[in-house]
Amino acid sequence: MVPDPPGTEAFDPALEGVHLILFWLALAAYGAEAGFRIGGVAPSTPWKSPLAAGVALHALFLALRWHLSGHAPMAGLFESLTVFSFCCALAGLLLCRGEETTAAWVPLSVLVLLPQAGAALIDKRLTPLYPALDTPWFATHVGFSFLGYGFFAAGLALGAVYLRSGGDAIYRAAGQSALYGFSAFSAGMVCGGIWAYYAWGSYWIWTPKEIWSVIVWIYFAALTHLKFIPAQDGWPGWTKRLEMGATAAGYVVMLLTFLGVSLLLRSSHTF
Amino acid sequence: MAFWRFLTSLKTCAWLGLAFCIAGAAGSVAMGRYPELFADMDAQVFAGWFARKGTADPGPTLWLYGLLLSTGLLAVNAACCTAERLVQIFRGTVTLRRLLPHAMHLAFLGVVLSHLASALYGDRIPGVAVPQGGFARVGGTGWVLRLDRFDSVMAPEGYPKDFSATVTLYRDTTPVARGVVRTNEPLFHEGYGIYIRNFGSTPWGAPYAVFDANRDPGATAILVASLLFTAANLLYLYPSRRTDA
Numbered sequence: 001m002v003p004d005p006p007g008t009e010a011f012d013p014a015l016e017g018v019h020l021i022l023f024w025l026a027l028a029a030y031g032a033e034a035g036f037r038i039g040g041v042a043p044s045t046p047w048k049s050p051l052a053a054g055v056a057l058h059a060l061f062l063a064l065r066w067h068l069s070g071h072a073p074m075a076g077l078f079e080s081l082t083v084f085s086f087c088c089a090l091a092g093l094l095l096c097r098g099e100e101t102t103a104a105w106v107p108l109s110v111l112v113l114l115p116q117a118g119a120a121l122i123d124k125r126l127t128p129l130y131p132a133l134d135t136p137w138f139a140t141h142v143g144f145s146f147l148g149y150g151f152f153a154a155g156l157a158l159g160a161v162y163l164r165s166g167g168d169a170i171y172r173a174a175g176q177s178a179l180y181g182f183s184a185f186s187a188g189m190v191c192g193g194i195w196a197y198y199a200w201g202s203y204w205i206w207t208p209k210e211i212w213s214v215i216v217w218i219y220f221a222a223l224t225h226l227k228f229i230p231a232q233d234g235w236p237g238w239t240k241r242l243e244m245g246a247t248a249a250g251y252v253v254m255l256l257t258f259l260g261v262s263l264l265l266r267s268s269h270t271f
Numbered sequence: 272m273a274f275w276r277f278l279t280s281l282k283t284c285a286w287l288g289l290a291f292c293i294a295g296a297a298g299s300v301a302m303g304r305y306p307e308l309f310a311d312m313d314a315q316v317f318a319g320w321f322a323r324k325g326t327a328d329p330g331p332t333l334w335l336y337g338l339l340l341s342t343g344l345l346a347v348n349a350a351c352c353t354a355e356r357l358v359q360i361f362r363g364t365v366t367l368r369r370l371l372p373h374a375m376h377l378a379f380l381g382v383v384l385s386h387l388a389s390a391l392y393g394d395r396i397p398g399v400a401v402p403q404g405g406f407a408r409v410g411g412t413g414w415v416l417r418l419d420r421f422d423s424v425m426a427p428e429g430y431p432k433d434f435s436a437t438v439t440l441y442r443d444t445t446p447v448a449r450g451v452v453r454t455n456e457p458l459f460h461e462g463y464g465i466y467i468r469n470f471g472s473t474p475w476g477a478p479y480a481v482f483d484a485n486r487d488p489g490a491t492a493i494l495v496a497s498l499l500f501t502a503a504n505l506l507y508l509y510p511s512r513r514t515d516a
Binding site for chain 2: 198
């Protein structure tokens with residue numbers, strides 16, 4: 001639970017300005033990437049793209065913000081959205097490196113851009129180091145969780161492209177997105193449980209956020225099992241297409257957990 | 272035989288996963304709509320809360336039955352699947368990669384069973400308020416908690432930058448544990464953790480602190496199972512030329 005910012009702190013104004021410039025430059029790079037991709041212009045490799053430059057600028061922004069605030073830049077809605085965007089870009093660069101997966105960059109570049117653009121509309125003030133955040137479990141819990149979210153976003157892009165045009169490489173990459181995302185999210189849950197045990201007195205509390213976190217975990221655990229069901233086993237219409245549809249739909253389940261619970265439901269575990 | 276196939280089936284796993292998701296989603300809404308029913312779920316261990324309120328109003332708590340049933344059946348499904356596959360693996364070629372998914376199943380079982388132990392045999396003692404220099408009983412533990420000293424560092428804006436309580440636990444008149452409690456740093460003694468929850472000033476100006484004392488007997492086992500799961504998961508991600516997952 002992260003309280004609302006109580007006010008402004010005396011942060012270095014020059015560095016604060018520099019870090020915001022880096023934020024806007026990263027947003028511009030992501031915007032350029034999405035514009036080029038939608039316009040049908042693709043770089044020779046994702047590593048020589050505006051998105052790669054955006055990721056580098058974004059990493060510098062996050063590092064500088066971490067240095068300024070004294071805590072991992074993952075507290076509050078602004079930081080959550082910008083870290084989510086960063087993790088989507090990272091997951092894309094990890095999964096969609098080859099020529100066969102180029103098509104996924106059209107939706108993926110938009111999925112990277114949207115949270116960063118959303119963050120641009122929100123109060124960007126630095127939040128101070130609250131006692132509850134003064135632990136390495138905060139950065140590991142939230143960091144791994146957002147890395148998982150990034151992979152689930154890549155899963156939406158890859159699943160949607162597979163449903164539209166197929167392709168074995170896209171199918172494999174989408175399967176990896178679910179497996180890697182599930183693994184990162186699991187590690188985040190373990191770190192969160194340890195943090196909660198030290199901070200709240202129990203590794204589990206009954207809040208909508210916790211329940212939805214387990215829903216995400218169970219959903220992707222089941223999803224990673226389903227490809228092992230033999231095709232002739234009478235599974236009701238379970239095909240690669242259905243599996244890809246479920247991989248894409250996982251993004252919605254994740255988004256309900258990440259934003260839906262915080263914005264729509266009452267939970268102590270929120271922004 | 273058909274029943275065993277049902278228990279070990281991946282399709283059973285899929286349907287149970289779906290049932291869990293539906294029950295959990297319904298529960299997340301019900302918790303907000305019926306705060307009088309669910310607001311104190313964490314004020315005592317789950318078994319105690321469930322005995323008191325689980326059957327009081329069947330409608331709003333129906334999701335909880337679905338959640339518990341699907342969790343229990345998922346655990347049975349994972350156990351049966353692993354039992355069957357381990358026999359097959361050890362009759363054939365044993366490789367680490369073939370064992371890893373079942374290490375994850377066993378870790379999942381460990382988490383569920385350990386959580387059951389915490390839910391049945393744990394303890395929650397919320398809201399132990401102690402003024403500085405004063406004493407307070409810690410529920411039915413037989414301990415008395417003394418707040419020796421309270422320190423806080425406040426920011427100019429009025430929020431606490433740091434706060435800590437130096438406390439001593441007594442049984443009768445004998446001190447049994449002493450330490451500094453702060454956020455993220457509880458004091459552990461005989462399975463209980465003493466957590467600082469809140470602080471303030473008494474009407475006569477003395478500082479006081481509010482503590483919770485919790486005991487989760489399954490916590491260590493859950494940590495071990497979680498680490499086993501994470502290790503097996505990481506090893507499973509390691510690229511393999513074989514496809515015999």
